[in-house]
Amino acid sequence: MRTIVITGGISGIGKALADTIRVAGDKVITVDLKDADVNVDLTTAEGREALVEQVRELSGGKIDGIVANAGLAAPVAATIGVNYFGAIATLEGLRPLLADSDAPRAALTTSMASLHPNDEKLVDLCLAGDEEGALARAEELAADPQTGGLIYGSSKAAIARWIRRVAPTAEWAGGNIPLNGVGPGVVFTPMTADLTATQEAREGLLEMVPMPLNGFMEAQVVADVLDFLISRKNTHLCGQVIFVDGGSDAVIRGDSTW
Template sequence: MTDPSRTQPDRIDEQTARTYLITGAASGIGRATARQLSARGHRVIGADLKDTDISADLGTGEGRALLAEAAADLGGGRLDAVIACAGVADHDPVTVRVNAFGAIATLTGLRPLLAAGRHPRAAVVASVAALHPTDPAIVDAVLADDEAAAVAAARAAIDRGEPQRVYTSAKHALVRWVRRAAVSDAWAGAGIPLNAIGPGIIRTPMSRPMIGDPEIRAVADAAVPMPLNGYGEAEQVAPLLDFLTSPENTHVTGQVVFIDGGADAVLRGEEGW
């Protein structure tokens, strides 16, 4: 029997091909998504620290500005879809800079290019970790667009022995920002669906150190229980991002779509509703 996760998606014709900008395109979910879209006949502009069309560090203001400028140039002043996959999982304030401020800057900075595109769509990779305990100071600072305060709060969390809250807080703040922004005039009012996805544990270069260490893996499994098929592959996440950023998605917006093997349902149960 053919594994449905390995089947090739239908190829489109030149008239319906779209131009995508994908951050984090050099590895993991970003790379898998770029490959799927390219295989279907779409044009993909990849961005990452290196080995892509645009080399930019989204942990810095300079890198974010470079991304917007290069995307406008390479896209000819327009984009049909943006998928923000870039992320890190370091116990360092850079995690807040990249995962929260970098992702939000990607979406807001490229929104004018989307407004000029055809059937514009946007999606960002969050995490099921957004459901885990957070540091309110980090979350509040991100939502207030105060990067200096968020970095200071991240350092304080690390200093008091709660480094894991830097990652969870960055992702939590990101999904709250998506919920807020998606229904605004700039997004829904302009006809641009904006969504987040919440992966569970996906086998990528970022997760390899965690799942490769039996001790850390046991902790991760307890924090992210995945009763349906266990860990995922990046190639299994790509089709979800493909749909959310396709013209077929006309009404899904402001959502955090979990692709986590059931972790959200285990962690929150029916109380989540």
């Protein structure tokens, strides 16, 4: 039986993935703000330390997979704290617990919003590991309604670039740990409820997030891809962000990556 840790595991994509893993007969340790196996705030150093300590206790010191899925989409500085620094703290803090697994795996949830315009200064501060500076920059952006919306996309662009940088390193690939991510389009979750509540809202959202293949999706669609990424079957994907987005990546970027 494998043991998988999922942050943001009580709702949306995290819950769908947790349910899928349990049905397969494996153990899940959920992490969230409340009602989870581990209840912590990933914007704080104390919460990140408690995450590692409590997962170590619940797992007996050995896990087989990590999914850093917790996230915020609000135009506030805390979005950077969770989406970027909280995700890295989760993955790096729990990585030692993968050491005894015969098939260690790690994944995180980014977003197709990583393809949207972002704040270059904020992205650079994140990648430099300057959390204090990144939070200060996010506060500046949040103070202006015209720029607050850049925070979410910047957090996801930064974490997608982080995956590319660290996945092939000795700590991850050298430790036989595939590290990859998913970039969902619009998913029906509590986080997007207001954005998808009416036909008018959905049509407006599709102008920003074109999804020509089947439109918006349920959380299970993304959960199934994450389930593969942390499975034994995934042996060679390394540093990839798989866009599960109904075609947004193809529409927005075309052949620019080739």
